[in-house]
Amino acid sequence: MPYQHIQLPADGQAITVQADQTLKVPDRPIIPFIEGDGVGRDVTPVMLKVVDAAVARAYGERRSIRWMEVFAGEKAARLYGADTWLPDETLQAVREHVVSIKGPLTTPVGGGIRSLNVALRQALDLYVCLRPVRYYQGVPSPLREPEKTNMTVFRENSEDIYAGIEFEARSDKAQQLIGFLRDQMGERKIRFPETSAIGIKPVSIEGSQRLMRKAIQYAIDHNKPSVTLVHKGNIMKFTEGGFRDWAYEVAAKEFGGELLDDGPWMRVKNPATGKSIIIKDVIADAFLQQVLMRPAEYSVIATLNLNGDYISEAVAAQVGGIGIAPGANLNEQVAMFEVTHGTAPKYAGKDYVNPGSSILSAEMMLRHMGWTEAADIIVRSLEAAILSKKVTYDFARLMEGATQVSCSGFGQVMIEAMAELD
Numbered sequence: 001m002p003y004q005h006i007q008l009p010a011d012g013q014a015i016t017v018q019a020d021q022t023l024k025v026p027d028r029p030i031i032p033f034i035e036g037d038g039v040g041r042d043v044t045p046v047m048l049k050v051v052d053a054a055v056a057r058a059y060g061e062r063r064s065i066r067w068m069e070v071f072a073g074e075k076a077a078r079l080y081g082a083d084t085w086l087p088d089e090t091l092q093a094v095r096e097h098v099v100s101i102k103g104p105l106t107t108p109v110g111g112g113i114r115s116l117n118v119a120l121r122q123a124l125d126l127y128v129c130l131r132p133v134r135y136y137q138g139v140p141s142p143l144r145e146p147e148k149t150n151m152t153v154f155r156e157n158s159e160d161i162y163a164g165i166e167f168e169a170r171s172d173k174a175q176q177l178i179g180f181l182r183d184q185m186g187e188r189k190i191r192f193p194e195t196s197a198i199g200i201k202p203v204s205i206e207g208s209q210r211l212m213r214k215a216i217q218y219a220i221d222h223n224k225p226s227v228t229l230v231h232k233g234n235i236m237k238f239t240e241g242g243f244r245d246w247a248y249e250v251a252a253k254e255f256g257g258e259l260l261d262d263g264p265w266m267r268v269k270n271p272a273t274g275k276s277i278i279i280k281d282v283i284a285d286a287f288l289q290q291v292l293m294r295p296a297e298y299s300v301i302a303t304l305n306l307n308g309d310y311i312s313e314a315v316a317a318q319v320g321g322i323g324i325a326p327g328a329n330l331n332e333q334v335a336m337f338e339v340t341h342g343t344a345p346k347y348a349g350k351d352y353v354n355p356g357s358s359i360l361s362a363e364m365m366l367r368h369m370g371w372t373e374a375a376d377i378i379v380r381s382l383e384a385a386i387l388s389k390k391v392t393y394d395f396a397r398l399m400e401g402a403t404q405v406s407c408s409g410f411g412q413v414m415i416e417a418m419a420e421l422d
Ligand SMILES: NC(=O)C1=CN([C@@H]2O[C@H](COP(=O)(O)OP(=O)(O)OC[C@H]3O[C@@H](n4cnc5c(N)ncnc54)[C@H](OP(=O)(O)O)[C@@H]3O)[C@@H](O)[C@H]2O)C=CC1
Pocket: 039, 043, 103, 104, 105, 106, 107, 108, 117, 322, 323, 324, 338, 339, 340, 341, 342, 343, 344, 345, 353, 354, 355, 356, 357, 394
């Protein structure tokens, strides 16, 4: 079906998923991208340029990406009409082309539209939010030994309080629901029933277990020592506590997990290496203290949606912050790579912020496509740029002797560094 506003590149081909779930990637893959609101218009063009340069450096003329702009957020509303924030053809293009990348999209606090980021993840059922957090040499950090922070956050991406089921205080629906809870369920714990807004936190066995399956598989594939479940199951027993119990169940039933001492911690054998992977859990508040004080004890983290939002940003702050923290939204069919930061409106259009989050999200994308040589070039040129101390404001303000460069300037430093790589 032809698109209305999306321009399909003439000489590109879609990436496809094969029967064994591996990707078939042509040499001229069409990759849809959403520029994003706010600083999206600063970082996304820089990311495109850096990726093109890395692909050219790695493969010469043999391979190149055919970028295809698709629309969401403010740009979509301008193109398709005032209330069309997430056009159907954007979802269609992202589904049909399998691999895509997006910049940040605005979500107003309080009233107005609900999160388009969450809407995209839900509409495509991208149930894994994967956010690796690692240290790059030279990055300013508040820690004495930042290299000990090396974690991969698996955040459940489709349910929890983040599903957006909530009812405004004093609305008919909130009153109906409170009445139902009080009269039909005998619930007496709502402190101010007349003026309470109500939010619903759905957490399912399926949702929890499919996330945990991916987290353990990742630990196996990447030779990681542990998977830690982070939850607040002491207080939210059936949602967060359920998540913990159902996740342990996956470890035991599907990966042969054996209890350590009396449990519930377990040991899963990595079939590839023969080594043990420890499956453990920790309560979220204790975790946030421990990742600062003993980061080396944590490797793969599996957690619910809201916890994962907080945790991924807190842990990223230990090694440079969200300016360089990448992410991906995944399921078996579709992979949408995504910056972890937002639209940072005060910096929008100023060519100022760090494009690293967008560039490293693209690096994850190239690796996902099997274009590892280009991905490696991105990592090495990013490291070289940081070591040269030509960095954006967020790093420059914490580094001694740094030269501050613009968003596009940093991309340029990376591209120049690529020419120097052997
Ligand atoms: N995935 C997405 O699309 C996301 C969208 N959002 C949305 O973005 C909007 C703004 O959210 P807000 O809470 O202000 O969070 P933001 O992430 O947009 O900005 C918060 C702060 O983070 C720092 N920061 C953000 N991006 C960069 C960058 N590229 N380089 C360096 N520093 C950066 C800045 O800190 P400082 O000023 O200290 O330098 C900035 O003020 C909201 O509408 C929110 O809903 C939020 C998160 C994710």
